[in-house]
Amino acid sequence: MELSILLLIFGSSEQFRRVKAIKNTLRGRRTVSNLYWALQYGMLDFVDALHGVDFDSDEAALNQLQTHGLVKADDSFQFQLTEAGIAKKQQLLSELLPIKHLALGSQYDVAKFMRRFNFAVQIVSEYSYSNNKYYPQSINYFEDQLLKRWFVQTKDYDLPHQFHDLLDTFLSSLNSDDLAVIFAQSLVGHGYSGLTVDQIAAEHHLDPTIINIQLIQMYGALLELVLKRPQDNSFVMLTAGLEKPVIAKSSKETFEMFVRQGNGNLNEIAKKRHIKLTTVYEHLLEAAILLPVNQFPYHDLIRSKMRQYLETIHNENVENWSxxxxxxxMPNLTFFEFRLFQIYRSKSADEN
Known part of the structure; x- marks a missing residue:
């Protein structure tokens, strides 16, 4: 995907944003620094939404945007949208479903669901023509076995008719003939090999990156539709194992140990978990960033004197605090407490 397009979509005219932070947020690089800036940019709902996607270089993307007058940037690869950039952003967004439909990729592996569903369409299409001699799509062994089990369990329940009804309901819900056509063109079925993203983009006069985002959004919407159906529906197996954890497993273990412990001794947690104290800090910061503000014990981790001082000096632009x-x-102030307070202020403002 073209990083420049994503920088426009997630860029701001009011705030300088880090190119690398936006890219790493979308790719799911869950360092505390990336998560913190995702919080500041209002992008927490998009963490890992484009997992595994390859982008061009930061410098090339930024240079391209500057050349066309769409952004202004500094030497540290931070950028801000110009008026022309805002107009281009609105044009790009008009070609997509509401951007919130990309956020489901942060909660579920939409790309894996896309591969499963597309393969399932091919299987059912050939089955409806009683054809058992065809070249199946390439898919890894475990996914192949899941699809085989799914087909054996559901094929006797008028599967072609159920697929037709699901697709009819879903494509109608898009309220866009263009998007419905793009979705259908990407499928593989009996006597139809489907079009590549580049072919679809050329036919619709759109950038391939926009087509890729449209497909991810549409498959996310389709996944939501399937998940809302009764758990005994014929498509539920296609959603198995797709859910992503809110917090990384190790960070969750550290946070839960802290809550159970009750005495706030982080050195004890580090010793019990056989990790460094700095790692404990990182795990707790991740939990603070990703959990709702009322589910994290900020007051147990920020000393009252430090909190009172920070309350007196805080301003609206918490990301700019030094x-x-x-x-x-306050020489005794630790970076851990300082960052926690920044997170608390940011999340409190967002949730209010």
Missing amino acids: FEAAQKE
Whole structure:
């Protein structure tokens, strides 16, 4: 995908944003730094939404946008949209479903569901023509076995008719003939090999990156439709194992140990878990960023004196706070407490 297009979609005219932070958020690089900036950019719902996607280089993407006057940037690869950039962003968004439909990729492996469903369509299409001699799509062994089990369990329940009804309901819900056609063109079936993203893009006069995003959005919407159906529906097996954890497993273990412990001794947690104290800090910061503000014990981790001081100096633009400046006023202030308070203020503002 073209990174420049995604930078426009997730860029801002009011805030300089880091190219790498946006890219790493979408790819699911879950460092505390990336998650923190995702919070500041309002992108937490899109963490890992484009898992495994390849992008072009940061410098090339930024240079392209600057050349066309769409952004202004500094030497540290931070950028802000110009008026022309805002107009281009609106044009791109008009070609997509509401951007919220991309966010499901943060909760579920939509790309895997896309591969499963497309293969399932081929299987059912050939089955409806009583054809058992065809070249199946390439898919890994475990997915292949899941699809075989699914077909054996559901083929006697008028599967072609059920598929027709599901697709009819879904494509109608898009309220867009163009999107419905694009979705159908991507499928593989009896006597039809489907079109590639580049072929679809050429036919519809759109950038291939936009087609890719449209497909991810549409499959996310289709996945939501299947998930809302009764658990005994014929398509439920296609959704098995797709859910992603909100917090990384190791971070969750550290956070839950802290909650159970009750005494706030982080050194004890580090010793019991055989990890460094700095890793404990990172795990707790991840939990603070990703959990609702009322589910994280901020007051147990920020000393009251430090909290009172930070309350007196805080301003609206918390991402611009300087730890060095704050530490000069309070030498005992730790970066862990400082960052926690930034997270608390940001999430409190968002949830209010």
